[in-house]
Amino acid sequence: MDSASPEELRFEYCSDVDGVRFIVVDDGATNLSGWRVEVKDCNGNVRLNRFERHTVWGVLGSWNFLGYGEKCTAWAAVADHGEQAVVLLAPDGRRVVLGA
Numbered sequence: 001m002d003s004a005s006p007e008e009l010r011f012e013y014c015s016d017v018d019g020v021r022f023i024v025v026d027d028g029a030t031n032l033s034g035w036r037v038e039v040k041d042c043n044g045n046v047r048l049n050r051f052e053r054h055t056v057w058g059v060l061g062s063w064n065f066l067g068y069g070e071k072c073t074a075w076a077a078v079a080d081h082g083e084q085a086v087v088l089l090a091p092d093g094r095r096v097v098l099g100a
Contacts, residue, residue, distance in 0.1 A: 009025055009030065009088075010025070011023050011024060011025045011085065011098075012024055012062075012063060013079060014056075014063050014064050014065060015065065015081075016065035016066075017065065017066060019081075020078060020080075021078070021079055021080055021081050021083075022054070022065070022076040022077065022078055022079060023037055023039075023076065023077050023078075023079040023085045024054075024056060024063045024074050024075070024076045025051070025074065025075045025076070026056075026063070026072070026073075026074030026075055030075065032051040032075040033051075033091075034090075034091030035050075035051045035075075035088060035089065035090060035091065036048045036049060036050050036051065036077070036088075036089045037049055037051065037077045037079065037085050037087070037088055037089070038085070038086050038087035038088075038089060039078075039079045039080070039083040039084060039085050039086065040083065040084055040086050041080070041082050041083045042082055046086075048089065049077040049078045049079065050077060051075045051076065051077045052075070052076065052077070053073050053074070053075060053076075054073065054074060054075075054076040055071060055072075055073055056071075056072060056073070056074045056076070057069040057070060057071050057072070058070065085098055086098055
């Protein structure tokens with residue numbers, strides 16, 4: 001990660017036109033290549049999803065996949081409805097607990 005430390009990253013959830021929900025992270029400079037997010041559903045099931053670059057619209061802190069606002073590229077990983085992001089996993093194995 002090149003910019004903000006994982007503990008400082010802000011993220012938000014937003015859905016695309018097909019209803020797929022994502023966790024979106026972009027502070028303008030952070031590189032999440034190789035990073036994954038651990039998500040947990042209401043039944044305690046856990047899965048890992050990889051961050052990838054996606055086209056999003058909006059302004060910093062208010063992203064959408066619906067085409068409203070300025071177009072840019074941000075890091076995003078799938079986090080289905082009902083799932084919460086709980087841990088960021090670095091390529092080197094570091095675990096950053098979110099909300100801790």
